[in-house]
Structures are given as C-alpha cells and as structure tokens.
Amino acid sequence: MRHLATWDADTTLANPLTAAPRGLLLDPAYRAGVAQLGALGLSYDAWLFFPQLPELYDLAKANPDVPIVVNHCGGVVRIASYEDKRKEVFDDWSRSMRALAQLPNVYVKVGGLGMRINGFDFDKGERPPSSMELADAWKPWMHTCIEAFGADRCMFESNFPVDKGSYPYSNGWNAFKRLTAQARPDERDALFRGTVSKVYRLG
Template identity: 45%
Template structure:
C-alpha cells in the first residue's frame, strides 16, 4: 500500500467495536473483545507506528479506556478516534443517554490526556446511536445540532479545536439525514467558535494529522 500510494498512503483503520450485548452487532472486522489490549495486535500496531502511519480507531463508547491504554503504550503513534467514541443508543443503552453521558465524558477526558490522539467529530447519525431518525424522519440542521451539540462541544472542550476534525461518515449517515443537513448542522455547532478555531476543525487538524499536501 505504501508503494502503490507513492507518498499518498497515510494510514489504516482497524475497528475494535464490540459489545457483550447480542443486540449490538460488532463492527465489520468482527473483532474479538479487548482487541486493542491484545499483545499480538500491539505487535502489529508497533510496526505501523514505526512507519509514521496514522491509526483510525473505531470502537463503542465503553471501550474508550482501552484506546487510552493503547495510546499511552505508544505515545509516538498518531491515533484518531472515530465518531466521537461511538456512543451507543440501542440494546442495553437505549433511552439511557443522559445516564452514561458523564461516564463517556470522563473517559474522553482520560483519552484527552494523550497528546497523540485527535478526535473525529461526527458519525453519530447511525441507527446504533439511538436517535431513531431512520424511523421517525430526518431532522433539519437545527434539530440535529440541538440533539447532538452537547457531545460535540464536550469533545471540543476536552481536546481543543486543534485536535478535533469534523467528519461526515457518509454514506452510512444517509439512513438518518442528508449530507447537506449534516454539514449545516455542524456549522451551527461550530458557530460560537472563532474563525481560527473553525479553520482547525473543518480542515487544519485533518491536514496536519494526515499530512495532506495542497
């Protein structure tokens, strides 16, 4: 991949998203539990980090401490947490978003102590997130921002705009809303921040972390 990319290959994503509940389907890799803690996985991860390649982590919110452990074990690795840490809203987590928000925020605060980790702000319009827009109908951008804004702002407060990047997660999010609605909603969430901070979250952080050239 490095050779084929001719300088454009930036890194990989390997999902660890798994939950003990039968109501929650594991990610497409069908990972075992505690993948990021596995010694064999970490031997491979060490080779990735040594090559200066990025690592995108996709997991569910109860697994955030496992990523924190990985990030602390490999402080030189550039790690990107996808989808705000995968807050779940189905199965045993249905209707309990307000109950586990403080735990999610505390786990994110622990992860934020790792300077080698950045966060993708988005990816919470999937059916597994529990807003049920795929059943009740798509929200407009104002309703989207009102429903999810606290999660975005918490992550930005913890990591800072220079370690956050907005993402779309399309086409998966299409089950719940349109691409236009999503980005208009993200602009609403970003509205209170300075122009310099918006530049970081909408482009600068991603360009720096992934080494994107003009």
C-alpha cells in the same frame, strides 16, 4: 474509574462486523503491530464502542509516537440494553473521552452520529431532520469532544454514505456550521480543514 459493563451482547449483534471485538486492543500481537506505525509515519484509526475507550487509552498511552484517531465521537451506543441508561452512557463516555484527551497523540473525528446504534432515532422520522435539529441533538456530544481535545485535535467528518439513512449530507455539514457559529476563525479552520490535513499529511 467505574464504567458501565465493558461489553453488551445486544450491541455486538447490532453491528457485528464494524467495530473492534472486546479485548483486541489489549492483545499483545495486535499491539505489536500498532507499535510499528509511528516509525513508518502512519496513524491508527480506532472504530469501537464507548465501553472500549479505556482499552484505547491504554493502547494510546503505550504508543505516544503513534497518532491515534478516535472515530465517530468515540462510539456512542444508546440502543438495546443501553437505551434506558442514557445519562449513565453520557457520563461514562464523557469520562473516558476526557481521559483520552490528556494524551496529546489522540485526535477525534467529530461526526458519525447518524447510525442507528447512536439512538437519536432520526431514521424513524417522517421527514429528515433539519440542520438545527441535528445541531441541538449533537451539541452535548460534539461540544464535549471539542472542549476536551481542543479544535486542533478534532476534525469534522460526514460518515457518508453510512449516515445517509438519518439525514441529508448538506444538513449534516450545516449542523457543524451551526455548532461552531461562536468559535474563533482559527478554531473553525482547524475543525473543517486544519486538523485532518495535519493528521493525514494532506499538505
């Protein structure tokens, strides 16, 4: 499978402390730690950038008893050296997410697209985007996640206060409602409540 460059220095500098460094998920000592989670009834949350999704696939496949949660729609990056490669980014991200979806222990937090690295530029507008504008912008990404994984392995997330610089909290959740207006009641229940309750054992 061909991917874009596995790492981008500009992206690393843009978000130096929040995402996993390249190669971490392939490190034997780190993987040994992750392998302990299943027996303890714990899950693993992965916040990384989309070029690292193949690393996560390898980790998830090696630990089928560990529920693994992909944060923020899989780390969409569309700034710096990726800014003029948006089609390639979407295609590469989509392939990696669909590959992960083949592993039944992997789940996705659908949200977190208000960060500057996502490249939607809502933080630059004179007024906050409406829920309709958010839904239109997010639809290709979020619908791909839900289509690939199914509603029972997806959960909506706010990512607040981090996303606060791009849109109001209420507009984000109203966008999720717009994006699921045609979904079945059981699918909406999974996305808004059921999946997160199951994965994090909230009862």
